[in-house]
Amino acid sequence: MSDQRAELPRATRAGEPPRRGGRRVRHAVSAALLWTVALIFLLPLVYTVATSLKPAGEVFGSPPTLWGSELRWRNYAEAMNYLPFERFILNGLLVAGVGTAVVLVSSSLAAYAFARLRWRGRDSVFLTFLVTLMIPQEVLVVPMFILMLQFGWVDSYQALILPWAFTAFGAFLLRQFFLTVPRELDDAATIDGAGRFRIFWSVMLPLARPSIAVLAVFTFITYWNSFLWPLIITTSVETKGTVPLGLSLFFSQQGSQWNLVMAASVVSMVPTVALVLLLRRHLVSGIATAGLGGR
Amino acid sequence: MSVESDRPLRDPVPARRPAAGGRRPGPGAGGRAGAAARRKRRGEFGTAALFASPAVIGLTLFTLFPIAMSLVISFFDWPGFGERSVVGFANYADLLAGDHFHRVVLNTLLFTVLYLPLNIVVSLGLAVWIATMGRGRQTLRVLFFIPVITPIVANVLVWRMIYQPNGAIDGLFGVFGATAPNFLGDENWAMLALVAMSVWQGFGYNMLIFSAAIDNIPATLNEAAGLDGAGPWARFRHITVPMISPAMFFASTMTLITTFQVFAQPYLLTGGGPGVATETLVLFIYRQGFSSYALGAASAAGWILFILIFLVTAVQFAVQRKWVNYDV
Numbered sequence: 001m002s003d004q005r006a007e008l009p010r011a012t013r014a015g016e017p018p019r020r021g022g023r024r025v026r027h028a029v030s031a032a033l034l035w036t037v038a039l040i041f042l043l044p045l046v047y048t049v050a051t052s053l054k055p056a057g058e059v060f061g062s063p064p065t066l067w068g069s070e071l072r073w074r075n076y077a078e079a080m081n082y083l084p085f086e087r088f089i090l091n092g093l094l095v096a097g098v099g100t101a102v103v104l105v106s107s108s109l110a111a112y113a114f115a116r117l118r119w120r121g122r123d124s125v126f127l128t129f130l131v132t133l134m135i136p137q138e139v140l141v142v143p144m145f146i147l148m149l150q151f152g153w154v155d156s157y158q159a160l161i162l163p164w165a166f167t168a169f170g171a172f173l174l175r176q177f178f179l180t181v182p183r184e185l186d187d188a189a190t191i192d193g194a195g196r197f198r199i200f201w202s203v204m205l206p207l208a209r210p211s212i213a214v215l216a217v218f219t220f221i222t223y224w225n226s227f228l229w230p231l232i233i234t235t236s237v238e239t240k241g242t243v244p245l246g247l248s249l250f251f252s253q254q255g256s257q258w259n260l261v262m263a264a265s266v267v268s269m270v271p272t273v274a275l276v277l278l279l280r281r282h283l284v285s286g287i288a289t290a291g292l293g294g295r
Numbered sequence: 296m297s298v299e300s301d302r303p304l305r306d307p308v309p310a311r312r313p314a315a316g317g318r319r320p321g322p323g324a325g326g327r328a329g330a331a332a333r334r335k336r337r338g339e340f341g342t343a344a345l346f347a348s349p350a351v352i353g354l355t356l357f358t359l360f361p362i363a364m365s366l367v368i369s370f371f372d373w374p375g376f377g378e379r380s381v382v383g384f385a386n387y388a389d390l391l392a393g394d395h396f397h398r399v400v401l402n403t404l405l406f407t408v409l410y411l412p413l414n415i416v417v418s419l420g421l422a423v424w425i426a427t428m429g430r431g432r433q434t435l436r437v438l439f440f441i442p443v444i445t446p447i448v449a450n451v452l453v454w455r456m457i458y459q460p461n462g463a464i465d466g467l468f469g470v471f472g473a474t475a476p477n478f479l480g481d482e483n484w485a486m487l488a489l490v491a492m493s494v495w496q497g498f499g500y501n502m503l504i505f506s507a508a509i510d511n512i513p514a515t516l517n518e519a520a521g522l523d524g525a526g527p528w529a530r531f532r533h534i535t536v537p538m539i540s541p542a543m544f545f546a547s548t549m550t551l552i553t554t555f556q557v558f559a560q561p562y563l564l565t566g567g568g569p570g571v572a573t574e575t576l577v578l579f580i581y582r583q584g585f586s587s588y589a590l591g592a593a594s595a596a597g598w599i600l601f602i603l604i605f606l607v608t609a610v611q612f613a614v615q616r617k618w619v620n621y622d623v
Contacts, residue, residue, distance in 0.1 A: 027427075030424070030428075031431075034424055034425065034428065037421075041438070041439060041495070042438060044442075044450075044453050044457060045441065045442070045445070047453060047457070048449070051453075059456075060461045060462065061466060062465070062466040062468075062470060063466060063470045064463045064466030105349065106349040106350040106353055109346045109349060109350065110347045110349070110350030112346050113342075113343045113346035113347035117339045117342055117346065118339055118343075119339055119343035119344075122343070125347070125351065128354075128359070129350075129354065132359065132362075134601075134604070134605065134608070135358070135362060136552070136555070136556050136597075136600060136604060137556070138556055138558075138576075138597050138600060139362065139365055139594075139597040139600065139601050140358065140361045140362065140365065140597075141580075141581075142365060142580075142584050142590050142593045142594045142597060143362075143365040143368060143594070144357070144361050145584070145585075145590075146364065146368070146590065147360070147361060147364070162357065163357045164357075165357075166350055166352075166353025166354045166356075166357050166358065167354075167358070168358075171350050196342050196346075200346070224446070225445075225446045225447060225448075227448055227558075227559050228558050228559070228577070228581065232584075243446065244446045244447070244448040244449075247446065247449060248448050248563065251448075258456055261452055262452070262453065262456075265446075265448075265449035265452055265453065268445075268449045269445040269446065269449055273444065273445060276437065276440065276441065276444050277437065280433065280434075280437045281433070283437060283440065284433070284436060284503055284506050284507045284510065285507065287500075287503040287504055
């Protein structure tokens with residue numbers, strides 16, 4: 001994969017018409033334009049950060065200013081103190097972390113059973129998994145809510161985590177990857193006396209590390225950002241709320257204090273942005289496998 | 296959690312191994328083919344059950360069962376508290392007969408019709424443009440992807456500041472002595488404002504999908520076309536588009552499905568207003584279910600949403616043969 005990527009700029013250059021004087025200039029102009037577009041695109045995010053550091057009186061005005069007369073870092077402390085934001089962050093980390101762990105364990109195990117084991121009913125079970133991918137979450141929220149009532153799980157961490165920890169997507173993604181692993185590796189391990197679990201653990205999982213990393217990051221982000229379900233199932237936001245819920249509550253109570261609302265927004269963005277920046281080298285190839293696995 | 300979950304699996308497998316070894320005269324003697332044939336004959340149901348059961352049980356309990364339950368509930372008058380009664384298709388009939396629901400479905404379709412083409416054009420255009428860059432293309436791709444992964448609640452809140460009267464856009468208008476339209480409060484603008492915000496926040500995902508597909512186009516194709524004198528537009532039209540058409544099909548299908556489910560934007564930007572001008576299906580379902588506690592009607596609306604998604608996806612699959620090229 002990395003070879004291919006390294007090759008591409010060279011190849012693209014070679015593909016273009018023979019060198020002419022204007023070509024380099026045109027390319028530079030195009031690059032400058034593109035970066036301008038990127039900066040304009042990012043303005044709302046910059047505006048979020050800038051507003052989070054403004055004094056309250058300077059948030060709006062004409063002409064609008066990006067930066068205030070001072071950098072008011074205290075906004076962050078005030079926003080964090082108004083609602084128990086540490087609590088929301090911890091809740092979010094707990095829910096997203098445990099949820100991701102459950103997703104990884106259950107989907108990698110199932111993927112192995114689908115890709116490598118022979119058992120009666122395997123293909124129909126797999127087909128059922130695929131069909132469920134078409135059902136929108138919104139069809140499920142009402143019965144899920146009733147189910148949670150029956151379990152006595154309303155307003156609990158398990159209700160935030162478990163209902164969405166067994167979707168078919170992860171099993172499908174990893175199955176597609178396991179199928180590309182040469183069977184000779186399994187056979188060699190079998191000859192060395194490894195059992196099924198040993199093969200799964202010591203042969204397949206290490207090979208699948210990139211796919212698992214992509215699955216983990218996107219699962220974590222989905223949990224962290226999730227809004228509709230926590231809105232439905234969490235009744236005591238102050239103790240069980242996750243970050244988007246806290247943010248929404250904060251907005252409904254302090255909607256006029258935009259500098260504080262934006263400070264809370266910036267905090268909510270940090271973990272996911274950090275994860276994506278960490279993953280940036282694998283982002284395109286990861287999306288290629290995770291996204292296009294379904295086609 | 297993860298340690299707990301894999302412990303039950305760890306124990307049975309070593310316990311199984313001596314038995315499996317006993318049945319086998321030794322891998323060398325039977326040979327690979329023999330072992331495989333025996334495995335095929337006997338199956339590995341026990342092992343498979345251990346591996347697949349967490350996912351299968353979870354999916355059954357938290358997806359299959361709720362699906363069935365949702366269908367049942369949709370035939371009930373099911374209030375949050377109090378008596379439930381079977382009403383047959385009345386929930387569906389009431390919804391389909393109601394002006395409010397018509398408007399909600401129309402809003403959802405309008406949002407989709409505006410959002411999907413814009414999303415695809417912007418993401419494809421930028422993916423192609425970025426692919427011509429040498430250095431910095433990875434950085435550019437990450438930049439455009441950021442709003443996809445920041446919490447949508449946070450994204451929506453900053454756009455409220457941008458749109459609202461006295462907000463950023465209005466402030467800019469003020470420089471010229473003008474007043475900006477009331478983007479969120481004006482019936483003619485509210486839907487457009489939702490779409491623009493949603494494109495900004497969502498197109499980065501498809502842009503990455505297209506980028507990955509473009510990276511996989513063999514460079515020799517473009518080289519050959521370039522030598523034959525094909526200009527950038529001709530190469531885009533006759534090489535890039537056909538080569539990435541499977542990615543375009545995938546992206547448009549997935550985007551369509553998620554577009555029908557738009558919720559946070561109308562919920563937080565306009566509250567579905569003004570009036571019901573921007574109330575979408577999922578916002579309607581949410582309000583039916585969890586403000587009015589009409590769980591039967593909410594379930595029925597959920598199934599209508601699913602049928603809509605299913606029909607449109609089926610149409611997409613039917614027409615894909617005309618334009619998607621898998622011969623590569």
